[in-house]
Amino acid sequence: xxxxxxxxxxxxxxxxxxxxxxxxxxxxxxxxxxxxxxxxxxxxxxxxxxxxxxxxxxxxxxxxxxxxxxxxxxxxxxxxxxxxxxxxxxxxxxxxxxxxxxxxxxxxxxxxxxxxxxxxxxxxxxxxxxxxxxxxxxxxxxxxxxxxxxxxxxxxxxxxxxxxxxxxxxxxxxxxxxxxxxxxxxxxxxxxxxxxxxxxxxxxx
Amino acid sequence: xxxxxxxxxxxxxxxxxxxxxxxxxxxxxxxxxxxxxxxxxxxxxxxxxxxxxxxxxxxxxxxxxxxxxxxxxxxxxxxxxxxxxxxxxxxxxxxxxxxxxxxxxxxxxxxxxxxxxxxxxxxxxxxxxxxxxxxxxxxxxxxxxxxxxxxxxxxxxxxxxxxxxxxxxxxxxxxxxxxxxxxxxxxxxxxxxxxxxxxxxxxxx
DNA sequence: CGCTCTTGTTAGTAATCACTCAATGCCAAC
DNA sequence: GTTGGCATTGAGTGATTACTAACAAGAGCG
Numbered sequence: 290x291x292x293x294x295x296x297x298x299x300x301x302x303x304x305x306x307x308x309x310x311x312x313x314x315x316x317x318x319x320x321x322x323x324x325x326x327x328x329x330x331x332x333x334x335x336x337x338x339x340x341x342x343x344x345x346x347x348x349x350x351x352x353x354x355x356x357x358x359x360x361x362x363x364x365x366x367x368x369x370x371x372x373x374x375x376x377x378x379x380x381x382x383x384x385x386x387x388x389x390x391x392x393x394x395x396x397x398x399x400x401x402x403x404x405x406x407x408x409x410x411x412x413x414x415x416x417x418x419x420x421x422x423x424x425x426x427x428x429x430x431x432x433x434x435x436x437x438x439x440x441x442x443x444x445x446x447x448x449x450x451x452x453x454x455x456x457x458x459x460x461x462x463x464x465x466x467x468x469x470x471x472x473x474x475x476x477x478x479x480x481x482x483x484x485x486x487x488x489x490x491x492x493x494x
Numbered sequence: 495x496x497x498x499x500x501x502x503x504x505x506x507x508x509x510x511x512x513x514x515x516x517x518x519x520x521x522x523x524x525x526x527x528x529x530x531x532x533x534x535x536x537x538x539x540x541x542x543x544x545x546x547x548x549x550x551x552x553x554x555x556x557x558x559x560x561x562x563x564x565x566x567x568x569x570x571x572x573x574x575x576x577x578x579x580x581x582x583x584x585x586x587x588x589x590x591x592x593x594x595x596x597x598x599x600x601x602x603x604x605x606x607x608x609x610x611x612x613x614x615x616x617x618x619x620x621x622x623x624x625x626x627x628x629x630x631x632x633x634x635x636x637x638x639x640x641x642x643x644x645x646x647x648x649x650x651x652x653x654x655x656x657x658x659x660x661x662x663x664x665x666x667x668x669x670x671x672x673x674x675x676x677x678x679x680x681x682x683x684x685x686x687x688x689x690x691x692x693x694x695x696x697x698x699x
Numbered sequence: 700c701g702c703t704c705t706t707g708t709t710a711g712t713a714a715t716c717a718c719t720c721a722a723t724g725c726c727a728a729c
Numbered sequence: 730g731t732t733g734g735c736a737t738t739g740a741g742t743g744a745t746t747a748c749t750a751a752c753a754a755g756a757g758c759g
Contacts, residue, residue, distance in 0.1 A: 334624070335624075336541075336543075336621060336622075337543065338542065338543050409621075412620070412621050413621050415617070415621075415666050415669050415670055416541060416614075416617050416618050416620075416621050416669050417541075418669055418670040418671055419539070419540075419671075424670050424671055424675070425675075425678070427670040428670050428671070428672055428675060428678060428679060428682050429678075429679050429682070431666070431667070431670065431672070431681075431682060431685065432679035432680070432681030432682030432683070432684075432685060433679070433681050434681075435681045435682070435684065435685040436680065436681030436684065436685075437681075439684070446684060446685075446687075446688040447688060447692075449684075449685065449688070450663070450685060450688045450689060450692070451656065451659070451660075453663060453685060454656070454659040454660050454662065454663035455656075455659050457659065457662040457663045457665075457666050458655070458658060458659035458662045458663075460662075461620050461636070461662050462636070464620050464621050464623055465620055465623040465629050465632040465633050465636065466623055466624075466629055466633070467633055467636070470629075470630075470633060473630070473633060473634075473637075474633060474634050474637035474638070475637070475641065476636075476637030476638050476639075476640045476641030476642075477633050477634070477636060477637030477640070478637070479637075479640065479641065479644070479651060479654075480636065480637060480640040480641075480651075480654065480655060480658060482651075483651040483652060483654070483655045484655055487652075487655070
């Protein structure tokens with residue numbers, strides 16, 4: 290499955306990266322962050338199955354250099370993944386408590402939807418959970434999302450559960466490309482319409 | 495990540511399969527189904543990244559034979575995946591309409607929880623959705639689950655959405671091994687307790 | 700027994716993988 | 730202006746990959 294798809298995907302990524310990449314010399318930490326950004330994009334697309342070569346081409350660097358900077362492909366993935374989950378948690382944690390905090394939490398998550406790569410990467414970590422460190426980060430992110438919602442909104446456990454569940458539904462719909470295949474199945478169309486209206490509702494609040 | 499883990503995992507699978515495998519000659523379709531069952535287990539563990547060799551060892555067959563019978567690793571994955579999604583849909587479709595149909599739909603899904611491999615495989619398909627055929631099967635399954643719930647229970651679109659969302663939450667919690675890591679994060683513990691009580695509630699109904 | 704079809708294997712191939720090694724240029728400090 | 734450290738690469742290695750080709754063996758049938 291990943292042969293044709295990831296080939297052309299990485300070609301696209303390499304093209305668009307080589308345009309924006311300064312081929313000249315960079316400082317170590319700066320290059321590290323650039324590679325991490327590329328890794329986030331590539332891993333979001335193909336998950337852990339993406340190769341370090343794809344990441345290197347997306348960053349405009351040679352492949353040995355990315356493993357030199359990060360030690361191991363697994364280390365790179367774990368670092369990119371923990372960054373992503375931390376970003377999600379930070380966004381939710383930035384919502385202050387108070388009246389209508391539940392709606393503002395929902396709006397904060399909807400804001401995250403703009404960055405498709407972020408949520409796709411988080412999703413990939415959910416199924417790559419047999420790696421102990423990835424699994425721990427994934428569980429921590431889910432638990433924090435629940436805890437923050439209940440704490441900030443003062444809602445019941447059931448409301449917290451529903452908040453996280455709704456987030457997972459949106460994640461999955463995004464991952465399977467539901468928005469890009471409207472008109473394929475009537476059930477999916479109706480589900481998508483219902484979720485979309487909820488998103489618009491929370492966005493307006 | 496998958497190196498050490500999948501190695502020992504496939505060794506376990508091969509051992510337990512070689513015990514239950516009739517090494518003698520089998521009929522073609524029977525062997526096909528046996529390999530499909532093995533593929534379901536292996537793909538549930540490691541996703542599409544699992545090798546045909548792992549599947550072959552789990553089935554107690556040589557590796558070239560599994561690609562001979564199924565043509566391509568991708569074909570094998572797609573067939574195993576469509577079988578899994580069809581099983582989920584069939585289970586939900588078996589719930590008759592009537593009063594308390596919503597609770598019975600929930601109970602039917604909880605029944606599916608007993609087969610961890612099934613839901614883990616379905617989850618893997620959700621993130622492998624860049625493959626067109628896998629993505630289509632995943633979207634069809636989600637759409638059908640929603641449609642069936644609304645049709646059988648006569649509920650509102652919002653209730654249907656919440657049903658599917660709850661299913662996704664349970665899937666994710668299962669995939670990240672939340673039940674196997676209790677006591678790690680207080681937020682996750684509270685979330686898991688809330689979901690568990692909901693499951694027990696629907697199980698009793 | 701012989702003939703043939705299906706079941707199954709061993710041996711092999713080309714590609715890709717993560718990762719290593721040794722080297723090369725660049726920049727700043729002395 | 731030479732020295733030394735940092736950024737970066739090309740070339741290579743061994744392992745694993747999906748997949749192929751050719752061949753062995755068993756079962757039904759005349």
